[in-house]
Amino acid sequence: MGHRQPPPSCSGPPRGTARGSAPGHARPARRRTLLGLLLVLPLLLSGCQAPTGGAHSGQAGTGQAVPWSQVRPLADPRSYQGPTTATVPDADIAPVTRTSRPVLPATVTDVQGTEVTVRSDDRILALDLYGTLAATVYGLGLGDRLVGRDQSTGIPAAAKLPLVTSGGHQLNAEAILALHPTVLITDTTLGPWDAVLQLRDSGVPVVVVGARRSLDTVGTLVDEVAAALGVRAEGKLLRTRLDKELAAEQAQIDTIVPTEAARRPRVIFLYARGQAGVYYIFGKGSGADSLITSLRAVDVAGAAGIGAFTPLNAEAMAKARPDVILMMSEGLRSVGGVDGALRLPGVAQTPAGKHRRIVDMSDYQVLSFGPLTARVLDALARSLYAPDSVAVPAEGAAR
Structure with missing residues (x-):
C-alpha cells in the first residue's frame, strides 16, 4: 500500500497487437481520467479487505x-x-428473467479494440474492482452460471462462490483456470495484465469492458456485458428497468431536497x-x-x-x-x-x-x-x- 506509481498489472500490450490495447492507449479525451485511475488504483487494490461484519x-x-x-x-x-x-x-439483485436464452456464438469488439467470440456462457467469470460486473450478470438472469467471484462482489447470492482474486484484487490465473471458465468479462481495474494474457493464451475468451464508473455508465455497462454473453434482449430489459428505477429515485430525492x-x-x-x-x-x-x-x-x-x-x-x-x-x-x-x-x-x-x-x-x-x-x-x-x-x-x- 502507499505506492504512487501504476502497478504493472494495470498495463496492457500496445494497440495493434493480437491481444488488444493497454489502458494508456485510450483516446486523448479519456486519457486523463484513466491515468488518474491508474494513479490511485494501487491504493484501492491493496486497501479493500473483506467486510468484518456489523x-x-x-x-x-x-x-x-x-x-x-x-x-x-x-x-x-x-x-x-x-x-x-x-x-x-x-x-x-433481482434478475429481469429466470429463463435467459443466450444467442451464441456472440462476437464483440471490446473496449480495447480486440475482437472476441464467446461460444458458451455455461461457466462465467465477471471480475472487476467494484463488483459491478458480477452484479450485472445476476441482473441479466445468468447468475447461476457464475463459477467464481472477485473480492468486491458483495451481493449475498454470490457469497459461496470461490474467490479468484488474491492479495485484495489481484487476478490469480491458476485459480481462474481451475474453474474452467468459458468466458471472462473484466476491465482494466484488475491485474496483473500478464494473467489476462495467460488466460487468453489458454483459450479463454476474455472481453474487456469499460472501467469508468458513474451514473452515465450504468446502462452502457449493461449493454457491454449483455452483448458479450449473447443476451442483448435481456440487456435491453435490464437497462430499461434500471433507467426507471433511477428516474423514480431521483424524483423522490427531489421531494426532500431543500428548495x-x-x-x-x-x-x-x-x-x-x-x-x-x-x-x-x-x-x-x-x-x-x-x-x-x-x-x-x-x-x-x-x-x-x-x-x-x-x-x-x-x-x-x-x-x-x-x-x-x-x-x-x-x-x-x-x-x-x-x-x-x-x-x-x-x-x-x-x-x-x-x-x-x-x-x-x-x-x-x-x-x-x-x-x-x-x-x-x-x-x-x-x-x-x-x-x-x-x-x-x-x-x-x-x-
Whole structure:
C-alpha cells in the first residue's frame, strides 16, 4: 500500500497487437481520467479487505428503512450534527428473467479494440474492482452460471462462490483456470495484465469492458456485458428497468431536497486507508462527483477545482468547506472512526468536522454504479436529508 506509481498489472500490450490495447492507449479525451485511475488504483487494490461484519461495515442492516411516506426531511440538512451509516437493507439483485436464452456464438469488439467470440456462457467469470460486473450478470438472469467471484462482489447470492482474486484484487490465473471458465468479462481495474494474457493464451475468451464508473455508465455497462454473453434482449430489459428505477429515485430525492439552494449540503468524498497513511479527495471525474450531484447536493471538490484523485491536504479542505464528508465504511474504520477522521488534515476545521457530519457506506456499494445504484442513492439521500429514516442508526455502530 502507499505506492504512487501504476502497478504493472494495470498495463496492457500496445494497440495493434493480437491481444488488444493497454489502458494508456485510450483516446486523448479519456486519457486523463484513466491515468488518474491508474494513479490511485494501487491504493484501492491493496486497501479493500473483506467486510468484518456489523453495522459499521456497511453491510445490510437488521431492519428496514422508514417508508418514504413517513420520511421527514430536515429543514436545513447543513446544520445536522452527528455521523450516519448509509445502508442498503436488501443487497440482492433481482434478475429481469429466470429463463435467459443466450444467442451464441456472440462476437464483440471490446473496449480495447480486440475482437472476441464467446461460444458458451455455461461457466462465467465477471471480475472487476467494484463488483459491478458480477452484479450485472445476476441482473441479466445468468447468475447461476457464475463459477467464481472477485473480492468486491458483495451481493449475498454470490457469497459461496470461490474467490479468484488474491492479495485484495489481484487476478490469480491458476485459480481462474481451475474453474474452467468459458468466458471472462473484466476491465482494466484488475491485474496483473500478464494473467489476462495467460488466460487468453489458454483459450479463454476474455472481453474487456469499460472501467469508468458513474451514473452515465450504468446502462452502457449493461449493454457491454449483455452483448458479450449473447443476451442483448435481456440487456435491453435490464437497462430499461434500471433507467426507471433511477428516474423514480431521483424524483423522490427531489421531494426532500431543500428548495433553497443555500440549504443544500456541500459534500466531499474522502478515500482513506489509515493503516498505510493514504488519504485522497475524490474529485472531478472520479465517479464520486456523479454520485454527489445525483443526490442534488453540491459537489464542492468540483466547485473548488479539485481533480479526480487528489492527496488530502488542509488547504484543499479549507477551500472546499464541506458540510458533509462521504467515506467508505472500511476507510472510516481504518482511521479509527469519526474521532480519527477528525485528525486528518483540515477535516476538523470544516463545517463537517465541527458537526461530526460524516456519512459512510459499504466499500462494495458506494461507487459500484451497477444494478444497486438506485438503492445506493436511496440510502445516501436518506442519510443526507432525513438521517432518522436510515435502516441502521449510526450511533448503533462502533465508532
